[in-house]
Amino acid sequence: MENRNYLKKVIIDKVNGDDIAEVEDITIEESRLNIFLNGEKAISMMCIPIDQKAHAIGFLMSENVISSIDDVDDITISEDGLRVDIKAAVDEDSLTNLYKEKTLVSGCGGGVTGNIAGQVQIPFNQTKFVISPEVISSEIKQFYQDSELYMLTGCVHKAMLYLEDGSTVTAEDIGRHNAIDKVVGKCKLKGLDTTKSVLFVSGRLSSEMVVKAVMHKVPIVVSRTAPTHLGVTTAHKHGLTLIGFARGKKMNIYTHSGRVIG
Amino acid sequence: MENRNYLKKVIIDKVNGDDIAEVEDITIEESRLNIFLNGEKAISMMCIPIDQKAHAIGFLMSENVISSIDDVDDITISEDGLRVDIKAAVDEDSLTNLYKEKTLVSGCGGGVTGNIAGQVQIPFNQTKFVISPEVISSEIKQFYQDSELYMLTGCVHKAMLYLEDGSTVTAEDIGRHNAIDKVVGKCKLKGLDTTKSVLFVSGRLSSEMVVKAVMHKVPIVVSRTAPTHLGVTTAHKHGLTLIGFARGKKMNIYTHSGRVIG
Numbered sequence: 001m002e003n004r005n006y007l008k009k010v011i012i013d014k015v016n017g018d019d020i021a022e023v024e025d026i027t028i029e030e031s032r033l034n035i036f037l038n039g040e041k042a043i044s045m046m047c048i049p050i051d052q053k054a055h056a057i058g059f060l061m062s063e064n065v066i067s068s069i070d071d072v073d074d075i076t077i078s079e080d081g082l083r084v085d086i087k088a089a090v091d092e093d094s095l096t097n098l099y100k101e102k103t104l105v106s107g108c109g110g111g112v113t114g115n116i117a118g119q120v121q122i123p124f125n126q127t128k129f130v131i132s133p134e135v136i137s138s139e140i141k142q143f144y145q146d147s148e149l150y151m152l153t154g155c156v157h158k159a160m161l162y163l164e165d166g167s168t169v170t171a172e173d174i175g176r177h178n179a180i181d182k183v184v185g186k187c188k189l190k191g192l193d194t195t196k197s198v199l200f201v202s203g204r205l206s207s208e209m210v211v212k213a214v215m216h217k218v219p220i221v222v223s224r225t226a227p228t229h230l231g232v233t234t235a236h237k238h239g240l241t242l243i244g245f246a247r248g249k250k251m252n253i254y255t256h257s258g259r260v261i262g
Numbered sequence: 263m264e265n266r267n268y269l270k271k272v273i274i275d276k277v278n279g280d281d282i283a284e285v286e287d288i289t290i291e292e293s294r295l296n297i298f299l300n301g302e303k304a305i306s307m308m309c310i311p312i313d314q315k316a317h318a319i320g321f322l323m324s325e326n327v328i329s330s331i332d333d334v335d336d337i338t339i340s341e342d343g344l345r346v347d348i349k350a351a352v353d354e355d356s357l358t359n360l361y362k363e364k365t366l367v368s369g370c371g372g373g374v375t376g377n378i379a380g381q382v383q384i385p386f387n388q389t390k391f392v393i394s395p396e397v398i399s400s401e402i403k404q405f406y407q408d409s410e411l412y413m414l415t416g417c418v419h420k421a422m423l424y425l426e427d428g429s430t431v432t433a434e435d436i437g438r439h440n441a442i443d444k445v446v447g448k449c450k451l452k453g454l455d456t457t458k459s460v461l462f463v464s465g466r467l468s469s470e471m472v473v474k475a476v477m478h479k480v481p482i483v484v485s486r487t488a489p490t491h492l493g494v495t496t497a498h499k500h501g502l503t504l505i506g507f508a509r510g511k512k513m514n515i516y517t518h519s520g521r522v523i524g
Contacts, residue, residue: 008491013515015395018524025514027491030469046469046492133277154507155466155488174468174490204417206436207292207308226417228436229270229289230308245416252287253275262280 006031006048007152028153030174036085037065043098048149048156048173049081051182055173056084058185062212064094069188125239127219129164129196130261133251136198136222139168140246143200144224147172157202159183161218164196176203180212194218205231205244214238220259222246227254268293268310269414290415292436297321298347305360310411310418310435311343313444317435318346320447324474326356331450387501389481391426391458392523395513398460398484401430402508405462406486409434419464421445423480426458438465442474456480467493467506476500482521484508489516 006029014021031049035042035056042065047055053075060066071089078084139162149156149172159179160170169192171182180201187194198220199213205227211234213221220241227235227244235242235255242254253260268291276283293311297304297318304327309317315337322328333351340346401424411418411434421441422432431454433444442463449456460482461475467489473496475483482503489497489506497504497517504516515522 010491010494010516013519013522015511015513015515015522017395017511025516027489027494027516030490030492133279153488155490174466204436226415227289228292228417229272230292232272232289249277249279251277253277254272254287254289257275260275260277 005029006050026152028149028155028174031082034083035059036083037090037095038087039085042095045175045178047175047178051171051186052077052081052084054171054185054189055178055182056086056185057188058181058183059178060086060088060090061188062181062184062215063098064215065090065098067091069191122214122217122238124237125214125217125219127195127217129219130259131162131198131220133249133260133262135162136243136246136251136260137249139198140200140222140224141248143170144202146170147202158200159202160200161187161192161194162198162200163187163192163194176201176209177212180209184212184216184218198222204228205242207231207234210234210238210240210242214240222251267291268312288414290411290417290436293344296345298345299327299352299357300349301347304357307437307440309437309440313433313448314339314343314346316433316447316451317440317444318348318447319450320443320445321440322348322350322352323450324443324446324477325360326477327352327360329353331453384476384479384500386499387476387479387481389457389479391481392521393424393460393482395511395522395524397424398505398508398513398522399511401460402462402484402486403510405432406464408432409464420462421464422462423449423454423456424460424462425449425454425456438463438471439474442471446474446478446480460484466490467504469493469496472496472500472502472504476502484513 008027008029010025010027012025014023030046032044033047034044066088074087076085143160147158156172157176157179158172160168161183162168169183169186171179173179195217197218199218200222204225205223207230210231222243224246227242232254241256241259243251245252270289270291272287272289274287276285292308294306295309296306328350336349338347405422409420418434419438419441420434422430423445424430431445431448433441435441457479459480461480462484466487467485469492472493484505486508489504494516503518503521505513507514
């Protein structure tokens with residue numbers, strides 16, 4: 001985190017009962033990132049302007065606008081960090097679909113999506129990748145301890161991919177969706193395999209979070225909080241192991257519990 | 263809450279260390295609500311299908327598509343509860359603007375919006391409405407105690423308007439934005455005044471939450487958690503009192519603290 005100009009100081013009135021003190025506090029910047037695809041504006045998103053390339057790639061791959069990282073010819077970022085230009089072979093139908101449905105999703109950091117649950121054309125996930133409850137417990141603990149931006153601002157969501165070799169990739173953003181797109185994008189840019197991984201997310205598991213995991217063939221998703229019913233049915237249908245309320249040694253396994261082996 | 267078919271039972275594997283038990287759990291439905299305006303599909307949103315009329319009205323007024331509740335001639339809801347038909351005089355520019363910007367917002371329950379911070383044409387709020395820190399403390403406590411859906415599912419956000427006479431109106435949804443649109447819509451449908459009120463919201467205060475309050479001339483917004491920097495600057499610019507981290511007797515007042523009088 002060399003560049004921290006997304007942290008902004010503000011002066012606040014800190015109230016504690018009858019005491020009021022004027023103190024300095026830190027808030028997090030929320031910027032509009034513009035994504036251009038082959039020279040044309042594709043979409044904008046409100047986000048923390050870090051990991052912008054990964055964010056753009058992750059989002060476009062989550063929405064199937066770009067099918068494979070091999071289809072990407074070039075990615076550049078503007079000096080102010082608020083414009084990403086991508087040259088890539090795109091799936092025109094998915095790009096059109098992004099706007100066509102005009103569906104506002106319910107979860108954090110989302111927005112329009114063409115990939116509403118039930119419309120995803122992805123085969124049932126049959127991967128044999130498994131994980132133990134002990135690893136989930138220890139990773140979720142670490143997951144929350146390591147969130148520096150959250151500590152500073154109380155205003156971010158985090159996503160982490162735990163990979164087959166035990167290494168992890170993390171990303172943070174004001175939106176849950178953005179955090180997922182960023183962490184997936186980071187893996188894609190590095191050529192890391194997401195098909196044998198566990199996605200840890202802060203915040204609730206609404207259907208569009210599950211759809212993102214399905215799109216990237218992530219077999220297991222873990223959150224400290226609750227899934228929606230559509231999140232559960234989407235996970236069930238696509239062969240995804242969905243785990244909620246993972247706290248300490250406890251967790252609720254909603255679907256396909258065969259991948260959790262003690 | 264007479265009709266509770268938005269609560270769905272699921273069978274889960276409940277893990278606690280080495281113990282695994284198959285138990286029944288409750289998850290919350292996430293449905294697609296379709297809003298039709300003068301016979302044409304305006305937008306869809308993923309939400310909990312309760313307070314649909316209020317949700318539709320609140321959303322369209324938040325986006326300035328409908329300027330006044332007096333401009334609404336008729337609201338009907340389909341038998342399955344997933345389609346709201348509104349006949350109203352609309353602001354065509356705002357309706358077009360809803361889709362034009364293609365900006366994904368960062369907060370919960372959001373989506374596209376034409377009302378990005380900085381573009382709102384609303385005068386600076388000069389209302390003399392004030393509140394004491396004691397009332398904020400007691401109301402935020404009550405706010406969290408009264409959330410039955412949260413207790414049941416752990417998967418909802420809540421919004422509450424505390425009105426000038428001390429009465430409150432509440433709404434819950436899987437998305438923060440939806441909860442705000444619903445609670446504002448409820449007030450508009452009942453002819454209640456939101457210009458002398460305090461909006462309590464669960465979850466973070468990103469700019470589009472602040473913009474909604476600005477649009478409805480709500481002078482004070484309170485959350486238990488953090489605002490973004492754009493949320494703070496938007497509140498500052500539009501004369502809105504923004505309070506975060508309201509917990510017990512503590513709170514941080516980010517802007518226009520003159521409305522908080524002990």
